[in-house]
Structures are given as structure tokens and as C-alpha cells.
Amino acid sequence: MIFEKSSTRTRVSFDVAMRQMGGSAVILDTHTSQLGRGETIADTSRVLSRMVDAIMLRANSHKSLLEMAKWASVPVINGLTDRSHPCQIMADLQTLEESGLALKGARIAWVGDGNNVLNSFIDAASAFEYSLIAACPNGFKPDAKTVENARTKGARIEITDDANIAALSADCVVTDTWVSMGDENVSQRMQAFAPYQVNEELMAKANARAIFLHCLPAHRGDEVTNAVMDGANSLVFAEAENRIHAQKAILRWCLEK
Known part of the structure; x- marks a missing residue:
């Protein structure tokens, strides 16, 4: 390794x-x-x-x-x-299936940075037949070629800049850290992502049993609140074990x- x-x-x-x-x-x-x-x-x-x-x-x-x-x-x-980050997505999808969620036809919402983990969620969408809607601020959208390639394979991918639209009726809400290893312009990123925090108000827009996932490490109080991280619908630690x-x-x- x-x-x-x-x-x-x-x-x-x-x-x-x-x-x-x-x-x-x-x-x-x-x-x-x-x-x-x-x-x-x-x-x-x-x-x-x-x-x-x-x-x-x-x-x-x-x-x-x-x-x-x-x-x-x-x-x-x-x-x-x-x-x-395909290894992470395999664990994430395993966690969703173990929860009883049928991936085919599921609505997965991504909220935050259009990063490597989101790219892998997009890559897997056509194979597992879930729909994915990603809410990312301007300047931090997922890779355009990745989105285009997935759509040509039949994947249902939507990109928005509104976290509320993404979370609406979602079966699963996923986020990740706003500042990854090696990222620059930290203050600019924190300002851009401030409206994309996953909190109880945002989760309330999803389905009542909507699952919350985070690949970790989490920065509590930034991209996610303690209430969501430690809530009944959070499977982040089962997700980590499934790695x-x-x-x-x-x-x-x-x-x-």
C-alpha cells in the first residue's frame, strides 16, 4: 500500500x-x-x-x-x-443496501463540494440505477466530463446550486468536508459552502427516513451539525466499518x- x-x-x-x-x-x-x-x-x-x-x-x-x-x-x-474514490462508494452503497433502501430508483442527494467522492457517486449511478442530484456552489461543481459520461450511459444526474432542491424528498443525503487535503483558499471555500451545511432543517426536507452519510473525517459545525451526525438516521459509523x-x-x- x-x-x-x-x-x-x-x-x-x-x-x-x-x-x-x-x-x-x-x-x-x-x-x-x-x-x-x-x-x-x-x-x-x-x-x-x-x-x-x-x-x-x-x-x-x-x-x-x-x-x-x-x-x-x-x-x-x-x-x-x-x-x-471508488472504494468509498462501494462501502457507501453497501451501507444503503444494508439499511433496506433499494438502490434502483432511489434518490440520492449530494450537498457540498463537487469532489472526488461525488465523481465516484456519479460514475456508479448508471450501474446501480439511482438518481443523483448534487447541490454545489458555483466554482465547485463536479467534473463536467464525468457528468456527461454518466448521462450517456443512462444515469439520471442533476446539478443545482440549491441545497434545498437537492434534499427535497431525498432517500439519502451525503456530504463531505469542505476543505480537502491540499485545498487552497480555505477562507474563500468556507464562505462559498456556508449555505450548504447539512443540518436538521435541511434533513427535514428529505424523506422522513432519509439516511445521512459522510465518508469522514467530519468537521462538526461546518458541513454537518452534531444533531445530524449523531442522529437516528445517520449511518456514518456503519459506513466507515463497511470499508x-x-x-x-x-x-x-x-x-x-
């Missing part, structure tokens, strides 16, 4: 998943590997492919992931990039191909 970014849930869930499945994990970062001293991703990928059965990369840039996959002869797993089970499924699929 290679970490260019800090991690709690991704690191622990993959490590625990490997141990519970009878394997082991080697953890590297840019401070404890030659990547931090200029060794290329291509060379690193070719070397590791001769030593391990799979590579998980949590990268600053999606280009780094593609470069790793290009040169690897073993499966490469996307542990997060600036473009997407282990989702990673097991990913690893098994990769290693048994």
Missing part, C-alpha cells in the same frame, strides 16, 4: 482486510520509500509487481494512478485520487481474477 496522502480509514481497512483474509500488507509513503527521493512511478511499479500480489495507491494525482497501472503486472487498486468489508471484496476480486 502506497500513501501519498494521509489516511485513517483506507489504511486501516485495507490492512485489517488483508490480515483477516490470511494475508499481510506492506505500507509505504513518500517519506519511507524512494518515491520521495525521485524514483519514478514506472520503476516503482515494475519493482513492486515482482514482490507483491496487488498494489493499492492513495495518490495526489489521478495521473499517478494511471501511470502505476500502466507499468504494473499485478492489480492496482485506486485508494483515492484527486479524481475519484473493511468492501476492501475484502475488492481484494478478492482482484486476486482471484
Whole structure:
């Protein structure tokens, strides 16, 4: 496992998943590997492919992931990039299904930053047949090509700048931190996202049993209030636990191909 970014849930869930499945994990970062001293991703990928059965990369840039996959002869797993976070979405969708929500036809509302997690929710929409409406401030919309590609596959994707419209009659409301690792202009972002806090008033516009999800870490009092985070409809900690089970499924699929 290679970490260019800090991690709690991704690191622990993959490590625990490997141990519970009878394997082991080697953890590297840019401070404890030659990547931090200029060794290329291509060379690193070719070397590791001769030593391990799979590579998980949590990268600053999606280009780094593609470069790793290009040169690897073993499966490469996307542990997060600036473009997407598919491992998180697998855990999120598992959590929704376990709650009893039928994904087909469900209405999922995203409120906040049009970031990598939202991109992955958009990517998955056509396969799982849910509709997704995302409320993001101007300047922070999701990747336009990602939205267009999903729509060509039949996904029902709506983009708005009004959180109230997104939350209306939603079966699930999802948010994420307003300031991700590496983001700049923090004060500008905080000002832009202030109307997008998920609070009890916003959740009241969703269905009465609407589920709240957050991939964590959460900044309580910013993107979400304590009342919502700790409320009866919040499944954020089950969502976090499901990272282990989702990673097991990913690893098994990769290693048994």
C-alpha cells in the first residue's frame, strides 16, 4: 500500500482486510520509500509487481494512478485520487443496501463540494440505477466530463446550486468536508459552502427516513451539525466499518481474477 496522502480509514481497512483474509500488507509513503527521493512511478511499479500480489495507491494525482497501472503486472487498486474514490462508494452503497433502501430508483442527494467522492457517486449511478442530484456552489461543481459520461450511459444526474432542491424528498443525503487535503483558499471555500451545511432543517426536507452519510473525517459545525451526525438516521459509523468489508471484496476480486 502506497500513501501519498494521509489516511485513517483506507489504511486501516485495507490492512485489517488483508490480515483477516490470511494475508499481510506492506505500507509505504513518500517519506519511507524512494518515491520521495525521485524514483519514478514506472520503476516503482515494475519493482513492486515482482514482490507483491496487488498494489493499492492513495495518490495526489489521478495521473499517478494511471501511470502505476500502466507499468504494473499485478492489480492496482485506486485508494483515492484527486479524481475519484471508488472504494468509498462501494462501502457507501453497501451501507444503503444494508439499511433496506433499494438502490434502483432511489434518490440520492449530494450537498457540498463537487469532489472526488461525488465523481465516484456519479460514475456508479448508471450501474446501480439511482438518481443523483448534487447541490454545489458555483466554482465547485463536479467534473463536467464525468457528468456527461454518466448521462450517456443512462444515469439520471442533476446539478443545482440549491441545497434545498437537492434534499427535497431525498432517500439519502451525503456530504463531505469542505476543505480537502491540499485545498487552497480555505477562507474563500468556507464562505462559498456556508449555505450548504447539512443540518436538521435541511434533513427535514428529505424523506422522513432519509439516511445521512459522510465518508469522514467530519468537521462538526461546518458541513454537518452534531444533531445530524449523531442522529437516528445517520449511518456514518456503519459506513466507515463497511470499508473493511468492501476492501475484502475488492481484494478478492482482484486476486482471484
